[in-house]
Amino acid sequence: MKRILVINGSASEHSSNGLLIEQLISLGSSFFEFEKFESLKSLPHFDPKPVEIPDAVVLFWKKVEEADKVLFCTPExxxxxxxxxxxxxxxxxxxxxxxxxxxxxxxxxxxxxxGHEELQRIMKTLGAHFSPENTLLISGIKGKAGVDPELDEKLSLFLSSWEN
Structure with a gap:
């Protein structure tokens, strides 16, 4: 099974993106092993010339390196x-x-x-590999996560693009 690190960009503890991640994990748990990275708040403010790399940053890098794939699920x-x-x-x-x-x-x-365009631009700059099939924009998320059958279908298609 491929290991997917899921990063929730939301600052809110009970966000629509959190619900969406749970929905995604439920749909894909027979195909993928998911690990949620929920510690963005533990990362100190970026310092371009740190005396020492903070442990929280090293842990983040390690989680990314160990994952087969990284999924960003974020609001704007x-x-x-x-x-x-x-x-x-x-x-x-x-x-x-x-x-x-x-x-x-x-x-x-x-x-x-x-926000969707910006994250794609940043990830291209960082050298990440993705295609249009590996991106999904869900406008009007409030009230959709966990209850919209069309959303289940979109998420299933999104996950199926990663099965190879």
Whole structure:
């Protein structure tokens, strides 16, 4: 089974993205082994010249390196990606942990268009590998996670693109 590290970009403990991740895990648990990274808040603010790399950052890098694939599931905050997610990615700029790494991007928000585009741009810059089949924009997420049959179908198609 391929191991997928799922990173929830939301800063909210009870977010729609959290519900969406649970729905995704439920749909894909017979095909993939999922691990949730829920410690974005533990990462200190990015420092381009740290005296020492913080343990929380080293742990994040290790989790990314050990995963076969990384899935980002995030809302859009003020037409951008959330600051905690951006911070984690900034810590990764001087590494190669995302170079050639197979990733998926799900942006689930009220609109999400600009945040979705931004995360794709950042991940291309970091050298990650993804295709249109590995990205999904879910606008109007409130009230859909866990109750919308069409969403189940979209998530199943998204997961099936990763089975190879």
């Amino acid at each position: 905050y003020i037409f951008s990606i959330p600051s905690g997610l951006k911070n984690a990615l900034e810590w990764s700029v001087s590494t190669t942990i995302f170079s050639g790494k197979s990733i998926g991007i799900i942006t689930a928000s009220a609109s999400g268009v600009l």
